[in-house]
Amino acid sequence: MKRRQFLSAAAGALALGGCEARHEIEGGFSGIDVERGHALRDGTWPRGDAPSAARRTRVLIAGGGVAGLAAARALRLAGIEDFVLLELEGQAGGNSRGGQVGGIACPLGAHYLPVPGDEAHEVQDLLEELGLRRRVAGRWEYEERHLCHSPQERLFFQGAWQDGLLPLQGVRERTLAQYSLFSRRVEALRRETRFAIPTLRVPLTSRLLELDALSFATWLEREGLDDPHLRWYLDYCCRDDYGAGSAHVSAWAGLHYFASRHGFHAPGDEDAERDAVLTWPEGNGWLARRLAAPLGDRLKTGHAVLRIAETRSGVEVDAFDAAARSRVRWQAERCIVALPTFIAIRVVENPPAPLREAAQQLHHAPWLVANVHVRAPLADRPGAAPSWDNVVYGTRGLGYVDARHQALDPTPRATVLSWYRPLGPSAYDGPEGRRLLLDRPWSAWRDELLGELSVPHPDLAGLATRIEITRYGHAMAIPRPGLLTRLGMHERIVAGRLAFAHSDWSGYSIFEEAFVRGHLAGS
Secondary structure: OOHHHHHHHHHHHHHHHHHHHHOOOEEEEOOOOHHHHHHHHHOOOOOOOOOOEEEEEEEEEEOOOHHHHHHHHHHHHOOOOOEEEEEOOOOOOHHHOEEEEOOEEEEOOOOOEEOOOHHHHHHHHHHHHOOOEEEEOOEEEEOHHHEOOOOOEEEEEOOEEEEOOOOOOOOOHHHHHHHHHHHHHHHHHHHHOOOOOOHHHOOOOHHHHHHHHOEHHHHHHHOOOOOHHHHHHHHHHHHHHHOOOOOOOEHHHHHHHHHOOOOOOOOOOOOOOOOOEEOOOOOOHHHHHHHHHHHHHHEEEOEEEEEEEEOOOOEEEEEEEOOOOEEEEEEEEEEEEOOOHHHHHHHEOOOOHHHHHHHHHOOEEEEEEEEEEEOOOOOOOOEOOOOOEEEEOOOOOOOEEEOOOOOOOOOOOOEEEEEEEEOOOOOOOOOOHHHHHHHOOHHHHHHHHHHHHOOOOOOHHHHEEEEEEEEEEEEEEOOOOOHHHHHOOOOOEEEOOEEEOOHHHHOOOOHHHHHHHHHHHHO
16 A cells, blocks of 8 residues: 555544544535526526516626626726626625634635736735735835735645645655756746736747647656656645646646746745735635625625626626526626636527637636634644644645634634645546535545544544535636637637626636736726
8 A cells, every 4th residue: 555545544544533432523515505506507597487577787797706896896996886796606706705614714715815916916906905005115015914924834744744835854865956957947937938917918929838738747747857746746736726637737837836926946945935925814705805895785696697698789687586586687788797608608698709619618627625613723743833824745635724823812722724625637536526526425525634634633533523615616717738729818808798707718717817807897
């Protein structure tokens, strides 16, 4: 049995044994109404019924994720107050929503925002508006309370915690040499061509297209970068950012992870600069709530968009109000379609060519986020101190973040650990991740989580009181080889009276991409 398999099996036995011996952990699935989305997919909403009401608005926004919320803000900045935003779920924010378990705020999805670069000036403006940054003596400063506190991240590797996520303890000289080689390759590419976020601000150079044509794993093999520890780390980064392993994303995507920010720094690099990130106990739900707050009753949650059609005089949008159990028809001058492409293609009548092509090309990774309430601080293994981001080497999950890490009160007390589990294609999971996500019972995910995290924390099963699991069947677009070439780098996607805005149009899912595209659609 391989070491990784042995650790997983041993941890599972330890966790389950402790759980059964001590107490029953409560919990279940929450956060996403899976049946609402499947009703739209399966056509079981009452699509054929005549609308029970007709309403008018100047602009209708379909979809209340980050792109839809950004579009609403852009409309308000432009002086347009006559608009409505329709959102399927009971809370706006999409993958950037937050929640609570045991009265403690925690993320239901995205849990941080890197300090944005100059290309994402729309996001910079938002942070200034929210008081998160200000200019002092000619330089921008970010509010310290919202920057991730130290220690920021650690890795459980070879029986102990170490600082940072790059495996270091006891590795061979050849491993360190490959870390340095990859660092030099990334820096050479940064000098040779441009990487930036958002991607729509980057010209599609021949070099980027060459990288887009290869898988990241293939590029690494061509470069002679085959060290297992380096490859584990890079695969982890791809699964973390894109939901799929390095063999399933393009070389452009794998390198973009590093080259669009501060590069990759090998151990001992004196010029190394760790990315500064903004984070909150509820993750990016903090941002989503502030974007939604000014909308008032213009934000209609629990509304499933069933049909979007252009007419001679404007746009007609049919939606099902889940609370009233009735169908409503909206008439608008124009519509901002801030929906994922796989939904937009189902509801937009006579979909334009860009939407048809994008929907055919894009594949999405399923995700699971589990929030674990623990009634007291966990015992810890030797090494680095408890951090915001805590990763266990060689596991299917991506580790956990601690909701109380940003707390200013250091008193030890109960907290919530948010465990992330991507289910896109990778060395750990096959192509049936979505089916696994939906078919496995809550108890099976509980056992997998306890099996992984009980290796560094053997008392977890005894201290956990509740585990709430949020499932995303189509969490994020996977930037597969060739996708960048086929999608292009269009700044605006407009067809008649419809403007399209979603991170899908960038080929991968992060806050900055969604926000900028939403802002441009609403401007």
